[in-house]
Amino acid sequence: MKKLVIALFVFAMLAGCSSNGGGNPAGDGYKIGLHYELTGEVADYGNAELEGSKLAIKLMNQKLGEDKYESVEYDNTSSTTEAVTISTKLVQDGVIGVVGPATSGASAATYQVLDGAGIPVISPSATANNVTQKNPDDENSEVYNSVFRICFEDSYQGAAMAQFAYDTLNAKRVVIYGDSTTDYAKGLTQAFTDQFHKLGGTVVATEYYVAKDTDFNGTLTKIKDMTYDALYIPGYYNEAGLIAKQARAMGIDCPIIGGDGFDSTTLVDLAGATALNDVYFTTAYTTVGASDALQAFIDAYKAEYNKEPGMFAALAFDATNLLMEACEKAGSNNPADIQKVLVDIEFDGITGSFSFDATHTPIKSVLVVELVDGVQASAVSVSPKM
Amino acid sequence: MVQFLQQIVNGLSLGSIYALIALGYTMVYGIIKLINFAHGDIYMLGAYVGFICTVQLGLGFFPALIIAMVTCAIIGVVIEKIAYKPLRNATRIAALITAIGVSYFLEASTQKIMGTSAHSFPDVLGTQTFNVLGVVISMKQIIIFVVTILLMLLLQYVVQKTKIGRAMRAVSVDADAAQLMGVNVNATISYTFAIGSALAGAAGVLVGIYYNTVSPLMGLVPGIKAFIAAVFGGIGIIPGAMFGGFFIGIVETLVTGYGSSLYKDAVVYIILIIILIVKPAGLLGKNVKEKV
Numbered sequence: 001m002k003k004l005v006i007a008l009f010v011f012a013m014l015a016g017c018s019s020n021g022g023g024n025p026a027g028d029g030y031k032i033g034l035h036y037e038l039t040g041e042v043a044d045y046g047n048a049e050l051e052g053s054k055l056a057i058k059l060m061n062q063k064l065g066e067d068k069y070e071s072v073e074y075d076n077t078s079s080t081t082e083a084v085t086i087s088t089k090l091v092q093d094g095v096i097g098v099v100g101p102a103t104s105g106a107s108a109a110t111y112q113v114l115d116g117a118g119i120p121v122i123s124p125s126a127t128a129n130n131v132t133q134k135n136p137d138d139e140n141s142e143v144y145n146s147v148f149r150i151c152f153e154d155s156y157q158g159a160a161m162a163q164f165a166y167d168t169l170n171a172k173r174v175v176i177y178g179d180s181t182t183d184y185a186k187g188l189t190q191a192f193t194d195q196f197h198k199l200g201g202t203v204v205a206t207e208y209y210v211a212k213d214t215d216f217n218g219t220l221t222k223i224k225d226m227t228y229d230a231l232y233i234p235g236y237y238n239e240a241g242l243i244a245k246q247a248r249a250m251g252i253d254c255p256i257i258g259g260d261g262f263d264s265t266t267l268v269d270l271a272g273a274t275a276l277n278d279v280y281f282t283t284a285y286t287t288v289g290a291s292d293a294l295q296a297f298i299d300a301y302k303a304e305y306n307k308e309p310g311m312f313a314a315l316a317f318d319a320t321n322l323l324m325e326a327c328e329k330a331g332s333n334n335p336a337d338i339q340k341v342l343v344d345i346e347f348d349g350i351t352g353s354f355s356f357d358a359t360h361t362p363i364k365s366v367l368v369v370e371l372v373d374g375v376q377a378s379a380v381s382v383s384p385k386m
Numbered sequence: 387m388v389q390f391l392q393q394i395v396n397g398l399s400l401g402s403i404y405a406l407i408a409l410g411y412t413m414v415y416g417i418i419k420l421i422n423f424a425h426g427d428i429y430m431l432g433a434y435v436g437f438i439c440t441v442q443l444g445l446g447f448f449p450a451l452i453i454a455m456v457t458c459a460i461i462g463v464v465i466e467k468i469a470y471k472p473l474r475n476a477t478r479i480a481a482l483i484t485a486i487g488v489s490y491f492l493e494a495s496t497q498k499i500m501g502t503s504a505h506s507f508p509d510v511l512g513t514q515t516f517n518v519l520g521v522v523i524s525m526k527q528i529i530i531f532v533v534t535i536l537l538m539l540l541l542q543y544v545v546q547k548t549k550i551g552r553a554m555r556a557v558s559v560d561a562d563a564a565q566l567m568g569v570n571v572n573a574t575i576s577y578t579f580a581i582g583s584a585l586a587g588a589a590g591v592l593v594g595i596y597y598n599t600v601s602p603l604m605g606l607v608p609g610i611k612a613f614i615a616a617v618f619g620g621i622g623i624i625p626g627a628m629f630g631g632f633f634i635g636i637v638e639t640l641v642t643g644y645g646s647s648l649y650k651d652a653v654v655y656i657i658l659i660i661i662l663i664v665k666p667a668g669l670l671g672k673n674v675k676e677k678v
Binding site for chain 2: 038039041043044046047048180207208209210212213214215217218219221222225238241242245249250266269270
């Protein structure tokens, strides 16, 4: 019986979702396509971004005093094939632009369809190197006209952390313990290693885990007896939180450093506040010394969802606002006009003010945030010496 | 040496979990020759039930463990009745694909209902650790190991000494003959699902507490590793599943400790392939020639 109730419940919800997708054919209205990973492996990030996007649309409509913008939400199930299908649907729905997907893999899969249709697509967090270009293996290849992202590249962020670790933490020997399954972590590992070597440091060992692992004791026991000054964990908070907890429990007390994948309250839940001392990570978004705009976002988010926003929600909030701002500036709901505005826009968001470089990647500074008892205590701006 | 012993301790606690999940795979396979791919997700549901019991109802470890086991047993039986029973006489591949479908259904439903993010499990067992000759053993590791061993002994008793157990063994040898002898085959299959799912539920709670995290897709990888453990020991053979579980857990930690962590999963799968080539019936399995 319980199963049946759950089944009915789920079917009701699925039916509810698909009715959003109906929509009118192209041409009228101000529909924003939200193309996120709502189920499947990386659903956690997609759902956080969906919340950020919906909040942005709601606040914008309140500001305008009319229900001008509406969202068309789809779940790409964290799969690249589904991401392509949904992109085609979004074209048929006649959206003014698309925000999403959260991850680089799914994003790359959508670009051919959406760019072909000339619909601007802004990813909040597709950080893989050169993902906005037609051949990501070649950094000089042609850039997709309609593709934008508002996060910095993995290579930039990894290099910035190497610089910070070497200069500020005075770490000369580092152990890397990264995720072997995501492009994000692989990109960070590569960039960190390159920059750290260039500065004259030594990477003592590079170990790997697999996303969704929960047992890190084997590797940590091995790492424990090595000589090193810091532990770099390129990966996301679900695993990083557990690694930090298990490492501290085992007596590994060196600084733990990481990327913007650390930025979530889940990290604190999983690791526990006491494990999160002497922890540093790179990010574009910090609550330390929050600006008025950022504070307003945090308050609105808490009021709407009854929880603290994370980096993913903040980036999605900015990406969605960027699209709407471009639409307002263009004074039109024609995707081609919006694309033209986006290329030269000066955007002032909660994750920083930026304009786009030639590859439609933002030029923004990297912040290194320090955690003390799990709370963000300070933030410094770092730029890697290339 | 200390590091080696420490890795063995790590491997034993990881192996306990694999063994508990592997038992469910092996029991179901033994009785209806179905590889129940939804089994890893039952384990996940067990962890969530444990999470709800401890966080929202404020219960302690043992009540949470019992409630999770009972709930999972019921869910296991319901799944069997709805999804597998109508396919009892269908081709094996149909049942297998249904099992994969059930697995997706459970994962997606949990993501919809409980949210996609990981929840942290409260520390109901404390963080006490013991230092034995330099090897650090935590209270949690001891409890996981002891609970696993107790549950296995209980299972062995049920299968070998009770009437239900005898019926299970009879059905697994020949379901039709067992029915002719007056064994209620449907009820026996339900019992098997109930017991296997209860063990997975227990594993879920233990993992939730040990690693203090639950997430909707947590069953995926342990489910596959446990399946390998079951095949390794000889699928359908209960002591084989226990042995396989501990073996895979220890191999994984030793590969990480002395080889490269990048290859730990690869090594586990290579072992599976070698076993399938050299001894297809598993380490403890007997090669039974089918009479035509």
